[in-house]
Amino acid sequence: MERAHIAGRRPRRLDPAVYLPRDVQLGVLEYLSVRELARCSALSRAWHDVCYDGKLWQSINTDEFYSRISSEQLARLVGVGGNFVKELILRGCTHIHVDDAMAIGRSVRNLRFLSLEGCRFFDHNSLTQMVKSNPQLEHIDIAGVATATNTTCFAIGSFCQNLTYLDTSFCQYIDSSGIFDIVRTCGRLQHVKISGCRGIDDRALMKALRGLPDLARLDMAECKVLTDDSVRVLVSGSTEPIPVHGQTQRPTVEPLRSLTHLNLSRCKRLTNRTLADLAHAVPNLQVLEVAGVLGFKDEGFSRLLPTLNELYYLDCEGCKDITDDTLVSLWRAPFARKLKHLQLSSCDRISSQGVCRVLRRCIRLQNLELDNTSVNDTVVVAAIRVTRRRMNKLFDHLETPAQRHLLARVGVQELNDVLLRVSVYDCPSITWESVYEVMRRNSETRVFSVDGVSTATCKPIAITAPMATKTGGTLEQLVNGLARAGDADKASPCPLSPADSIASSSPASVATSYSFARTASTASSQSDDDDAPRFVELPMGLIRLKCYYGWQKIVDTHFGRVSRGEYADARRLEHEWAEWMSGDAGFRSRYHDTVSEQRAASTDDTLNSEADQHADAAAAAPRRPVSSLSAVAGAVGAMTGGFAPDSPLWFMRERRFHRRRHDQLLAQIVTDTGADENAMSFGRIVARRPRRNGVSQCAIA
Known part of the structure; x- marks a missing residue:
């Protein structure tokens, strides 16, 4: 080594693709993404052989690069994995040629998960061959595949007996007979999505769906021929009136206890009779979507909602005939304290008073959609009060000595439990003053001492709280304790558990870590005096507001600054915007403190x-x-x-x-x-x- 250095030659470096054992190489490379593996394969022949080992391609997901890969390259990539491929997701790959589709179908023999959603022109024969060659399939998603027919469904029902997930939504050549062939033979089905299919009013199909013992999700949205009689067959097994017990006034038929998600959105022929038949028939229902069904009115909801105990997601968008009577039945229902998502957009007959009462009673509400309604500023004010009560409960618990150490680890992802998302887009009665009040309340903060001393003597420091570093379940215990405290006080809302958060409504702009300090420049002061008392500054309330599009950019920017702990910048932005909207040059001085x-x-x-x-x-x-x-x-x-x-x-x-x-x-x-x-x-x-x-x-x- 010394001679090589003297001669000016660099010492020879060992290539890990040559000298490391094969198992070690594969163990390291399995953490890389598809793009990273493709880049590493271009280093040398040895790297190429290692990167295209079949063990590294057990899962192929083209969501990130489907628009940048050719049909031939995709077929070659699937062929590399061969029998090792267990999960194949080709969602959105509309450019696959017939020959390449045949090559893909011949390459895989051990699939468990298959998703061809949006592959409209995937070859019919290749799809049938792929189903027949992989009898161990458990998940099949062929939504929007125009070449899928009843023959494909017959092949699925004949060869895939272990199927638990089926999605044939908007397949124009699949009707009730093809779906019946699958449901009749695949008794382990748990998720059935048949939205937009033809002939779903078939009574034989409804009886077959009722016979599935583990059916948890049933999606029949936009089935325009679905009628009240079909739903009655699903609930009771026949079109005759459901028999009712004389004393309890409950149906005597066996309820669908396993069903937790039901979607009947935009089924135009349904009426209140469907809601009445579902009463006591789905006791464990958690998600109910009935958007755009004009036949559903107050009478039907008043019979169904009191019989639900576990509902946390309700979508009534476009049900124009519901009034405050439905809202009264909602907050009086057993699930009111569990409700998290409520969609009331385009419900013209609801009032602000009814919505405010729902906000006060549904203490776990996280997402409230009120687009295109007649609500006014009182709803926004009620939402501000709700979030402040939630934050006060969290603050009261964090002030105890046993939980004071959590202050330095609280982040906005944690505060997501008390975050309330309110959508008032296209509401003409919402003024800019209420929007400004939301921003002003979001930027109000409270200072907590980490070391248990008075905040007057605390030294400000910058504290970053990444959610990924939390271990031990301390946060979950904390939130569960708050939930139990909230159950004791029915008038005050309490935070929610992170495990129960709705992924579809999570804000995309919230990052994984934030800094909660009074000023960012004081972070360096920690190194000067590590023994100084520390404190953190947390917001007094969090509301994610969706409003008029001309104001939305300002609102989003303000919330982003609050979520990053930039409270001074957030306050300056809200004051400048208020002056601009009011046209009053002295508006800002009325909200400034003495120092400002x-x-x-x-x-x-x-x-x-x-x-x-x-x-x-x-x-x-x-x-x-x-x-x-x-x-x-x-x-x-x-x-x-x-x-x-x-x-x-x-x-x-x-x-x-x-x-x-x-x-x-x-x-x-x-x-x-x-x-x-x-x-x-x-x-x-x-x-x-x-x-x-x-x-x-x-x-x-």
Whole structure:
């Protein structure tokens, strides 16, 4: 080694693909993604042989790269895995040719999971051959495959006896007879999704579905021929009226105890009789989707909702005939304290009072959809009160000495348990004042001492709380304790368990770790004095609001800053937006504390002197005829210094300009040009940066 160094030659490096044992190589490479394996395979022949070992390709998922891989390359990739492939997901691969589809069907022999959702033109013979060659299939998803027919269903029913998941949604050439062939022979089915299929009103099919002992999910959305008689056959086995016990007034037929998810959305022929038949027939139902069914009214919901005990997801979007009577039945139902998602969009007849009562009684509610309704600001105010009560319960528990060590580990992912998502899009009665109140409440914080001392003597530090580092189940015990405390107090809401959170409604902008400190610059102070008391700053409430699209970008930006612990920036954003919406330059001062007012006063003299200089320079300039309104706006833009309209300094200058000088200059310009004074008011002219050639660019707001 020394001689090689003296001669100027580099020492020879050992190639892990050559010297490491094969099992060790495969154990390391199995943590890489498909793209990373493809890159490593280009290093050398040895790496190519290792990266394309069949043991590394037991699962092939093309969700991330289906649009960038050719049909031939995809067939070659599946052929590399061969019999090792157990999970094949080709969702969205619409470009697979017939020959490549045949090659894929011949390559796999040990599949357990098959998803061809969206592969509209996947070869029919290849699909049938793939089903016959893999009798151990447990999951089949062929939703939207236009080439799937009843012959395919017959092959599935004949060869795949271990099937537990079936999705044939929107397959235009599959009807009730093909689905019946599968349900009749596959007795282990747990999830059946047959949305949009033809002939689903078949009574034989409904009896076969009722006979499945482990059926947990049944999705029959957009089955336009589904009628009340078909649902009655599913519930009782016949079209005759369901017999009822004389004393208990409950049906005597055996209920569907295993069914937890039922989707009847946009089934136009259903009426209140379906809801009445489902009463006491699905006691363990957790998810009910009946969006767009105009025949469902208050009478049907008043009979069904009191019989449900485990419901946590209810979708009634587009049920235009329901009123506050349905909401009363909802918050009085046994599941009211378990409800997490409520969809009431386009329900025109519900009132704000009914929604506020639901917010108070459904203490675990996480997502409330009220788009295109007549609710007003009182709903938003009620949501603010609910979240503050939830946060106060969490804070009261965290102040105990036994749980004080958790303060340094609390993150927004944890606070997701007390987060409330409210959607009031297209609600004309929602004003910008209520939206501002949500942002203002979200940015209010409370300081907690980590070391158990007074917060007045605490030293601020930056604390990052990644959810992935939490171990030991301490958080789960904490939240469960809060839930038990909430059960004792029915009037106050309590946080939820992270395991019960709804993945479909989780905010995409919330990251896995956040910093909760008063200021980011104080993080370095921890190294100066490690013995100093520590504290964290947490928000007093969290509401994720969806509102008018013109305000949504501001609301999302503000929530992102709060979730990252940037409370000062969030407060500055909300105050600037409030001033912009109200048109009141003194709006911000009413919400500033004493320190902020002193800082603003210290800079007023400098800003006003600069404004005077700009105004004097503009007034002293020689006046010449102005031929267009854009030139007028350019002259006004010269007063602002040419700053961009989204710049904070632009707003500060505009806010602190002397109105008297500005009005005099504008009046002089109007006199010289003869333009309309109302169209040229300063509030409607937005000045932009001047071009390089000296001509100012402007626009009329």
